[in-house]
Amino acid sequence: MQVRPVIACVSLLAGALLAVSGTAAQAATAASSTLYVSPSGSDSAAGTQSAPTTLTSAIGRIAPGGTIYLRGGTYTYTSTITIPAGSNGTSGARTTLTAYAGEKPVLDFSGESDGSRGIQLNASYWHLYGLTVEHAGDNGIYVGGSDNVVERAVTAYNRDTGLQLGRIASTTPSSQWPSNNLIVSSESHDNKDSTGENADGFASKLTTGTGNVFRYDVSHNNVDDGWDLYTKSATGPIGPVTIEYSLSYGNGTLSDGTQNKNGDRNGYKLGGDDIAVDHVVRHDIAYDNGHHGFTYNSNPGRMTVSNNVSIDSVQRNFSFDAGSSVFRSNTSCRFKVSGSNDKTVGDADGSNQFWTGTNGSRCSSYSGALGWSFTSSGSLAVTFGGKVVTP
Numbered sequence: 001m002q003v004r005p006v007i008a009c010v011s012l013l014a015g016a017l018l019a020v021s022g023t024a025a026q027a028a029t030a031a032s033s034t035l036y037v038s039p040s041g042s043d044s045a046a047g048t049q050s051a052p053t054t055l056t057s058a059i060g061r062i063a064p065g066g067t068i069y070l071r072g073g074t075y076t077y078t079s080t081i082t083i084p085a086g087s088n089g090t091s092g093a094r095t096t097l098t099a100y101a102g103e104k105p106v107l108d109f110s111g112e113s114d115g116s117r118g119i120q121l122n123a124s125y126w127h128l129y130g131l132t133v134e135h136a137g138d139n140g141i142y143v144g145g146s147d148n149v150v151e152r153a154v155t156a157y158n159r160d161t162g163l164q165l166g167r168i169a170s171t172t173p174s175s176q177w178p179s180n181n182l183i184v185s186s187e188s189h190d191n192k193d194s195t196g197e198n199a200d201g202f203a204s205k206l207t208t209g210t211g212n213v214f215r216y217d218v219s220h221n222n223v224d225d226g227w228d229l230y231t232k233s234a235t236g237p238i239g240p241v242t243i244e245y246s247l248s249y250g251n252g253t254l255s256d257g258t259q260n261k262n263g264d265r266n267g268y269k270l271g272g273d274d275i276a277v278d279h280v281v282r283h284d285i286a287y288d289n290g291h292h293g294f295t296y297n298s299n300p301g302r303m304t305v306s307n308n309v310s311i312d313s314v315q316r317n318f319s320f321d322a323g324s325s326v327f328r329s330n331t332s333c334r335f336k337v338s339g340s341n342d343k344t345v346g347d348a349d350g351s352n353q354f355w356t357g358t359n360g361s362r363c364s365s366y367s368g369a370l371g372w373s374f375t376s377s378g379s380l381a382v383t384f385g386g387k388v389v390t391p
Helices: 003-029 055-061 361-366
Strands: 032-037 062-070 073-076 081-083 095-099 105-108 119-121 126-129 132-134 141-143 149-151 154-156 163-165 182-184 187-189 202-204 212-215 218-220 241-244 247-249 280-282 285-287 304-306 309-311 318-328 331-333 343-348 370-374 380-384 387-389
Touching: 032 055, 055 062, 055 081, 119 126, 202 212, 331 361, 361 387
Parallel strands: 032 062, 062 095, 073 105, 081 119, 095 126, 105 132, 119 141, 126 149, 132 154, 141 163, 149 182, 154 187, 163 202, 182 212, 187 218, 212 241, 218 247, 241 280, 247 285, 280 304, 285 309, 304 318, 309 331, 318 343
Antiparallel strands: 370 380, 380 387
16 A cells, blocks of 8 residues: 555656656756856857757757857867858847956867868857967958957967958859958967968958948967968959057067078068059057068058058068058168168158168157066057057
8 A cells, every 4th residue: 555655756756857867958948148168068068057968969059149258278179160141139139258257268279170260250249259269270260241240359370360351252242251350359360371371360361241340459479471361363452451459569470480482481471463442540569570570561551551660671671662652651660680772652741750771750669678468458558668559
């Protein structure tokens, strides 16, 4: 007579366990507004602080406008992490992928084969914050979507350009090329491809739309160029790009002294294949780059080139052999590298101090050792000889 109650109790317990298990499974698959990720997380975990999930799982489960927090530590990957097209935030609420406050997540793609990217952001209205992406088989971060913000990122030691904007696929029409992206307060360095001629710090080249902006960024010691806005005849013009309040130095030579004769080694390379694009380049600094500081690179457009400083480029500080660009309040200085006289074909007035054998009066502010840091607000503070400068 005692068997039935025991069986009944077991049945109730099994039902309760099934309910708990079902709830956990639903939590791991339902869209969430907040998810936590850690290097030790699992795909099936709920994504809470106490039960963190993986980045790939979180990307598939986050609700539009939600936030994914990456806990500190090293994440090791052997394949690309893709944020797919269509997984969009909104204009009023971007989906956020951010470092957890006070912690540093490092995404290490050393296990990838050559040609594989690190993070591929194909969606729109996302905000990436505080990520370090290293050792990818191609680009560290590749942005194919639009209306995104990448902030406080570091892309380093990747096997192509650290952070690049470009179309998602060869079939993507130009009307859908990435547009209105902001790359801000970010650093890209020591990126090197096997040929030595492709790996830049930052690039918006070949297949990008309008409204892309780089602000308060630092590109240094990449094997090719600091910035590359290259165009070619096969794909035609790109949309005008704005680069402002940024710094490019030491490009053409890696931090360990490695060089490659194939590298272009410019601070800011602004064109290609005689295609006119009216970029805006203002309040930027080029220092100690292995070729030119600022070069039109056969872009005959009417670029706005204003309030920039170029120092000790191996060849020209400013190299614009053709076009109708407008030059205002630019400064060119030489202290330790003889180089060549600047060439600035276009509309250049007396507000510029270009190098023609002697330094202008403004160069006294740019002597001494280079230093830089990001302020708490994210703006870029550059110093020479310990004194803050503002081009």
